[in-house]
Structures are given as C-alpha cells and as structure tokens.
Amino acid sequence: MEGWPLDNLGGKFIMITGAARGIGLALARTAAGKGANLILVDRDEAALGEAKRECLKLTGYVKNVVMDITNVQELRETVDQVIADTERIDVLINNAGIMQTKPFLEVEEDDWDRVLSVNLKGLFFLSQAVGKHMITRGQGSIIHISSIAARFPRPLAMHYGASKAAVLSLTKSMADFFGEYGVRVNAVCPGPMETEMLQAIGRDRASLFGGSAEKAILDYVGPIPLQRVGQPQEVAEAALFLASDQAAYITGQALNVCGGVQMM
Template structure:
C-alpha cells in the first residue's frame, strides 16, 4: 500500500496542469484530497475526476493571495477534517516578458501568487501541523530557480525565493517533526508550456510549436515531462518513505541540470 494512503493532502492550483496531475496521482494512491483553486468550474471538474479513484475529495475555492480569506478557508477545512497531513504548494503563474517591459503590476502579481500565497498558506497550515508534531510541506518551485531567466526574471526570482523558504522552513519546523521539501520541475506538458511557446514566438517570431521545441531542446531525455512525473516525486517526499528527508529540492527536469 502506498505511504500516502489515508493521508489528508491539500493541493493548491489543483484544477489543471501539475496540480491536477498531483491530485489524480494522489487519488490513485488512496489519499484523502483537499483540492484548492480559484477557478470554481475547473476545480469541480478536477474533483469529479479524482472521485473516480478515491472517496474523500473536498474542493475549496480560494484565492491564496487574499490572506484573510485563505486563513478562514483553512480554519473551515480543519473543522471538517481535523487534520491536514500534507500541504503541496503548487499554485503558481509564469510570465515571459522582456526585462524593460516588466511593470510593477506584473512583478506584484507573480510574486504575490508564487511567494506570498505560498508563505502565508504554509503559515496557516503549519501551525496545525506543529500542534500534532507531524506533517509534510512540499513546495513546487521550478528549474528556473537554478538558471538565469532573462525573459522571466520576476518568475525566476520568485521560484529561487521558494527554495530559500524551503531551507528556512525546514530548519524552523524540524524540531516539531514537520518536514519541508521542494520539487523543481523542468518543462512540463501543461497549459503553462503552451503559453510559454506563444510568448516566445511573439518575442522572436516563428510558430509557438517551434518556440517550444527550441525551449525544450537541451533536455537530455529528449521529451517534455508529464504532470505525473512531478506528482510521483512530490508524493514520495510527502510520504513516510521520506521520513528522514527535509530541506531538500529535487529536480524533475529530464536531466537539464545534473549533479
């Protein structure tokens, strides 16, 4: 039996992309799910898909950048479930934009979702984990945290900051038996990758399809990753199999970065 079976797992950005892959995979492994997204319609579709695999699936429409709304939602979840064993901070946005064209609103939006929301949700859920002296928090960062991103500097900065938080939170939570780790996906077959292709085509010309091929060309495994690739790595870190692992960031990138 999988080590996440029976655990209550909260996943943000669960309506599509990597988040939906996380939700589907966790459902197959017998986890109890708390799916979070601000897109109510897409979230309900994701919920129905997961209910085909596991019985206990809750959906929470939440804007993680609205801190008070988010805290109220977490309190309600705790009243309903009494515990959250695993928090997977997956919600994130990406924007391809020239350095001199990034505006204040762009910076604020990317940092608000990718960093602020992640921090304050971890704070809200983490206090309950501390009480129980157990739990696992997984941040979905990005391979962009490891490399220069001249056409997405605000995105790269946000994801690098996520790794800093991972280390600091792991140190803080360690004495309470709560582990904090991260996964760093490379290019994945998601709507976000399609948006990157369109943005790069707009900047450099040519088709979005060619832009994506150029973008993923350096991958040694010569394929784009799938959301399930990230899900399996994240759920391993969330499981009891990883009981002595904390403060780590696992690349899931097809070998774009090697040890």
C-alpha cells in the same frame, strides 16, 4: 528493513493548491489513486468541479475549496474551516503558480506584484496557516512546487525566476524551523512540462522572436538531455514520494524533475 512503510498515503488528508489543471491536477489524480483524502484548492470553480469528479472515481473523500491564495485573511479562515471539518491536514502541496514571459526592461510593477503574490506570498502564508496545525500534531509534510527556473538565468522571466528561487530559500528556512516539531519541508523543481503553461510560453516566445509556437517550444526544450518535455505525472510521483513516510529522513531538499537539464 523491518517495519519499513509501504504505501502510506492512504487515508491521509492532502491539500493541493492550483489543483484544477496541469501539475496540480496530476497531483490530485495520483494522490487519489493512492487512497488519499483530498482538499483541492483553486480559483476556477468549474475546472475544480471536474477535477473532483475525476478524483472521486479513485478515492472516497474530495473537498473543493475555491480560494484566492493571495488573500491572507480568506486563506487563514479557510484553513481553520478545513481543519474544523477534517481535524487535520497531513500534507500541504503548494503548487499554485503563474508564469509570465516578458523582457526585463518591460516588466511593470503590476507584473512583479502579481507573479510574486501568487508564487511566493500565497505559498508563505498558506504554509504558515497549515503549519501551525501541523506543529500542534507534531507531524506533517509540506511540499513546494518550485521550478528549474530557480537555478538558471531567466532573462525573459526574471520575476518568475526570482519568485521560484525565493521558494527554494523558504524551503531551507522552513525545514530548519519546523524540524523540531516533526514537520518536513521539501521542494520539487520541474523542468518544461506538457502543460498549458508550456503552450503559453511557446506562444509568448513566438510573438517575441517570430516563427511558430511549436518551434519556440522545441528551441526552449532543446538542451534537455532526455530530449523531451516532462509529463505532469512525473512531477506528481516525485512530490508524493517526498510527502510520504518513505521520505521520513528527507527535509530541506529540492528535487529536480527536469530530464537532466540541470545536474549535480
């Protein structure tokens, strides 16, 4: 198609939360490799510093933001400061999230509040703060990293699954709201990925059911048709496609990156 955009993330300002490790770090590295300008957000200042050093080998602009995304006032002030420094945020990737393996009857109020605060509250209010600036410019792309747990029963992580299912609901509602302003909103649903989170799941399941963490992980990923866990890079490529101009007519969608464990 004449005029079809090619590699179009170069020069864009991309904000990524939870950028210090796992999928967030893969997103940062991949976006840097495509020439994007990065705003990396995390609570871990030391790990974020290492992420910045890695990304500066690939791109010319990386700004680190040490922030607790559950603190709405801090979040709003930080976004305003970033906009003052960069003039715009073209892409927001809401990746920050926490997981807890805990049987339903043992989940405490603090467990619920902590998981929902990071996975849902922070995502909502950061999207609101960044989205206001995108509306002013009449363009932008917001990507939520949800989870395949949003689509299946999760009896050992009901509060986590609920938070990620709510993210999919927000994706549709936000896409409908932002559409008239030229801002797209989509989600990615990763399956089990080779991350620290998966290792923690293995340890938690082993402590509940016995055996080794390695066997617990194998049992956990057993139903996956491709017979392997995914790599964070695979999520990053999918998310950055949705963020790019190649996906200009895609909004309100949730893309599974899960090895086929959930199909159409």
